[in-house]
Amino acid sequence: MNMKNINKYLYLILLGSFTACTYDFPEEVIQEPTAGEANFTKMISVGNSLTAGFMDGALYTRSQDNSFAVILSDQMVPVGGGAFNVPNINSVNGFFGLAPDGQTPLGRLILTVNPQTGATGPAPIGLGEIPTAFTGDKSALNNFGVSGSTLLTSLIPQTGGPNVPQNPAFNPLYARFASNPGESTIIGDAAAALGNGGTFFTFWLGSNDVLGYALGGASNPAILTSNINFEQRLSLALGTMLQANPEAKGAVANIPNLNVLPYFNLVPWNALPLDQGTAAFVNQAYLQYNGGLAQLAGMGLITEAEKTRRTIVFKAGQNGFVMADKNLTDLTGFGLPSIRQSNNTDKPVLTLSTALGVAVGGNPQLVRGVSFPVEDSFVLTQMEQEESQAKITAFNALIAAAVQASSNRLVLVDVNNFLNQVLQGQVNAGGASLTASIIPPNGGFSVDGVHPNARSHAFIANLFIDAINAKWGANIPKSNPNAYPGNDLPVGG
Template structure:
């Protein structure tokens, strides 16, 4: 089932009239690479480097990743061809549907309700093997990889249940599936003619934990492991060619991603009769809270925080919260209604209000608490923010320790400025949303679209220019497509 099936929280307005962009004046200074050599750029990373967009890897996304745009602009200063492991799919692969593979997400208008929401475009294709020359590849972006899976051969196969590291997106172009590694392949390319590299890994070391509602601590990389793996991966690139310079990007704040902002905390609409019926079911729970507060087991503030009460209109949904005082021994579960500080994940858009297990008495968010994997509590958000700060500290330290050869590309700062409305081109702002034409995120709510990738490429260009006295011309973000208008 698509995670966007019942998504009704996007409002599109005046998008057609806003689709004309103004084009900035071109750079006039003479292009130069300065002391950097961009003859052959090698890029290694995850889905961001690969050009994954709209929940899929597909042709248009691949052709408009920041790495491809950067390499195209570098041609003005002697850069050569930039070869990617083509997916050869117009629609890509979003997920399996009842009739077979479904393709990337597009905005659609529900003919019955008029609601606009992302949905699969239709039939997609399961990714096939790359048929080109693997020895000539420049882009080693693999969707889904962490620092660890970028370093181990199991990522390339075999595809067996006991190998959770397996990644089809790497196997399809790995130099030796099951033996080679993503970092090893990228380093080999840098060692055999590469002159410059981009490195953007580490996002998935925290992203998977966050998108799963912080419900699986086992997949959150520890600080010690992150630091060690970053050193190994970045060190392999530096050692592959001692003359090559590189640009290293950091990890954006997850608070910027629409994946965590599109479903509001009060996403549950109820009529008065529905609210009255739901409230009747929580009379014993609320009374129990009052009793344990009277015994001094919880404060008055926690009693009020946990109390469940619905009204006509938009309501917070009932949810699990492991941060509450454990009263299970007294028969009281750790549940409460969602608050403005909570962040629901995008999959809740289709799960909220659904019947559980075919039992009409169990409705998710009303009589059945929303599970931990659908929501980030304030405590979990703080944990994730602290983790990203630590990881970015390790990335900055690694760059500074190789300051003569590396430059930091602060994508975190860029996207925070996007969130504040401070990023624009030719008078056209880039927004932290999926709404065309200004929205900078593709329809999966996590990955940038092509226009946003152009801004990221320009940030790489700015840092390279500043660091090594180059004058690589900017790309024009307004020449790159954002999200398509609804169908």
């Protein structure tokens, strides 16, 4: 089998040249900053990776320092805002994961140019640092954003430890600064800080209750939160914050749609290139499978439409890859697996970019996507997309209802609508647009394709400011998003 050209096309993007630009804001009438009916003396932020500042597949010093919460706190200083302390990670590159040797820590993702193909895609920067315990004053913290948090894990003490196989809730990024690891909770710590002189809070939890499921190709239903559990946990978490200080006001953000995340849009459904000889060779291997489908269709055991959908035929050029699909009719009793080729309704996830066309287990006869089906964790089918999107819609309705129930103290920050505007090309600052991509200079997502980059966090901070100003008659000055870094230019080549 001649597979030498496959890897050439498995990278995500081919970038052109980039031009550095300077953007000037138009002159505006200067208004005196004021807190209006709110008090920003001590702001507390609680949330997940979005609040923590997780970017490029890691939490590192620059990302942490450029989270929307930090930017928002900076903008609150002219209206009485005080210090905003974060559990410093003290890491230049952060921790993306371990190298294939299982021991060497790798740092954040960057855009790199493949010297063989000239194509550009994400790759670890090199050595990283495994997070260590926070040694500062835990009682003085303001930011309680913890990457990976769901509503449930924000409420249970197991999130802080112990780190044992029997405790899947353990999160080292919380354990490192938990007030009492194994006993305290994220919400409890945030509420305690709010009760200790806090005057305002931001709350952005819930995304991982559905996006965690989707990011894994909807392959693990156990991690998809039910509507009733989401509502109960949201009520408990948000209620705990409101009760911590009956005078404090807060801003609550909602969940973005799947289609705005580059993670689901960078790898095309037909990402598998084959030459004529390889296509003909592989087609021979699927003759028996295709023949079995035709026989079962003739017997009326599957429809003609399903037979057509499941039939595997490769051609010279770009092809859909062979993939598992649990929603197909179970034909294992007839010796036929639940596989088909991907089509234009499927959304491969970003991680497939480095797995497609690779020999599984080092066996050259088992090439992922050709002779070995791509696993469920790498693809969102149309049914899975609709399921995930329905959850996002339901969860956002519950978030809106919770805010409305305490409308005298809370305001909704509609990040979902904002990112939809980004997707449609309707967002810019000083003439510089923000795009739903990872491509510099205007791409608004970090290299992992899920989390906003620093420039996008500045836009999000401004979205919070707009909502807060409108709700309580404040005049918090907005940030200049163009003063914050987007993604770095590709390296290598």
